[in-house]
Amino acid sequence: MTEVQGSDAFARAAGQPVGGKLERLFKVLKPDLRRAMERIWHHETVAEDATLVEEGEEARKIGYVVDGLLAMVKELPDGRRHIIGLLTPGDLFGRAFNGPFGYRIVALTDTDVMTADRSKFEEILSQSHEAERLFLLTVLDELDSAREWVMVLGGAKVVERLASFLLILCRHKLREDCRMPRRGEPPLSLHLHLSRTTIAQYLGATPESLSRALHKLARDGLIRINTPYQIDLLDLGGLVETAGSALLVRDL
Amino acid sequence: MTEVQGSDAFARAAGQPVGGKLERLFKVLKPDLRRAMERIWHHETVAEDATLVEEGEEARKIGYVVDGLLAMVKELPDGRRHIIGLLTPGDLFGRAFNGPFGYRIVALTDTDVMTADRSKFEEILSQSHEAERLFLLTVLDELDSAREWVMVLGGAKVVERLASFLLILCRHKLREDCRMPRRGEPPLSLHLHLSRTTIAQYLGATPESLSRALHKLARDGLIRINTPYQIDLLDLGGLVETAGSALLVRDL
DNA sequence: CGCGGCGTTGAACACGGTCAATTCTTGTGG
C-alpha cells in the first residue's frame, strides 16, 4: 500500500465528488476537534487483490473508500469464497467501537482509501456527540443494506438476484449522476468493474449460472451486453419486475 | 395489544432474566434522565400473528422484546413471504434516528414487549452520549447478525442453512442458561416455537425441503426429532461441520 | 366421529452446479 500522509493529502482526496459521509462528519466538529480529526487521516493506495484486513484481526484502523471497490470476503473451509458485502466510494469501514473482523477485506479494484488510527478516531467521536450521531446513522444505513441483501439472497432464483444487483448498481450510479436518466438518451449504461466470478461470489452463484442469467436477461430484451463489462439497461421496469421487488423500496 | 402503563409495569418486566440491553441502557443514565427514561416505557402484550408495524410506516415507537418472538417480514408481490430477521428477547427495534420501516413486524408467538415513544426515546439518548453509545453498540451487533445471515443464505444447501439456524438458536439458549451443557446431561434440547412453514420462510426454502433436511440430519444422527417442535441436538460438532462454518465465529 | 391444519412423503420436473470444450478479450511481444 502506497501511503501519503498529512492533511493536504486529505484535502486532495476529499475534494472528490465523493465527499459524503466523511466530509459531513468533519463539518459537525468544532474547530479544534476538526483539526485533530483532519490530522489523523492518511491517504493510501491499495492495489487490486490486496488484502486490507485479515479475518479475525483486531481493527487498528478506520477506513474510508474514496475511489474503487472493496469487498468483505469470507472463505469457506472447502475453498469456496463468499462476498458478504461491497464497500463503495463514500463507505466507512473498520469496526469502530466493535470487536475483531469476522471477515477479510480485499480490494476488487485498485482503490484509494483514507485511513485513520482507530483509537484516535473513536476518541474524537467520543468528544462529539453530534459526530458520533452521524456515525450511528451510517451504521444504520449499512444495516438496511445488509437486510436488503438478505432479502435478495433469500429469494432464490439467480436471474432475480442478478436483476436486483443491477438495479442496486444503477441506484448508485443515478445517485452519483445526481439526475434521472433523460428519456430517449442512450439507455442507462453500466460499467462493471468486476469479473463474472466476483459477481457470482457476491450473488451466491457460480460464474456459469451468472452468465446464463445475464444472457437470459439479454434475450428477454431487458439489457444489452456490449462487452462483458459494459452493459446497457434497456428496460428498468422489466428488471424491477423480474427482481420481484426483492428490494426494500426506498429511493428509486 | 393489551397495554399496561407505568414504571412498576416496567419493573416487573425488567425483573426478568432478560434485563440485557435495555437495563444496561438505564444504568448509564444520570438519575434525572433515568427517571425520565423509565417513565416512557410501557408494557404491552401482543398476540400471535398480530402485526406490530406495517411496512412503509414511519416509526412512532421504539420496542424492546421481553419475551416471545417477532419477525421482520417482507411480502413479495407474488404472495411469497420472506423473513429477513428475527427479534428475540433482549432485542430492540423501532428504527430510532432512522427512516420508515422497509418491512413489516409480526409476532410469531404471543409476545411481551416494552415500548416507548420514539421521539422521547431519541430525545433522551440525545442528552446522554454514553447511552447513545450503548445504543450504537446494539446496532453494530445487529449488523453483524445480518451479515452472518447473508453468509448463511448465500451458502446454498438447505441442510447447511438448517444446521446454521439450529446452532444460532442453540447459541441463544446457551446464553440464557448462562452455562455450557454439562456432558452426559440429556442432550441439548431445543423447543421451537415456530411452525415448519415459518422456519422455511426464514431459511429461504419451502416447508417440504425443510422437512427433508430435518430428517436427513436425524438420519445422520446429528439431531433427534421428538415432536415436530421438540428437537435434541445430539452432535454439535457434526452440526458445525455441516453448517460449513458459515457462521462468523464469535462466541460458541 | 369427522373435519381441518400441519407435517411428512413421493414423483415429476426445473433450476443451478459441475465438468469439459469452445470462443472472446486482452495484454504482450514481434
Add this chain to the structure above:
DNA sequence: CCACAAGAATTGACCGTGTTCAACGCCGCG
C-alpha cells in the same frame, strides 16, 4: 499494427438439489 498466448466468458451435457403438486398420516377440536 498484427500475431499469439493466457485468462475470462460462454456454451453444452449431465447430474444433484430443491421446488411443485399431490397424497397421506397424525392430532386437536368441534
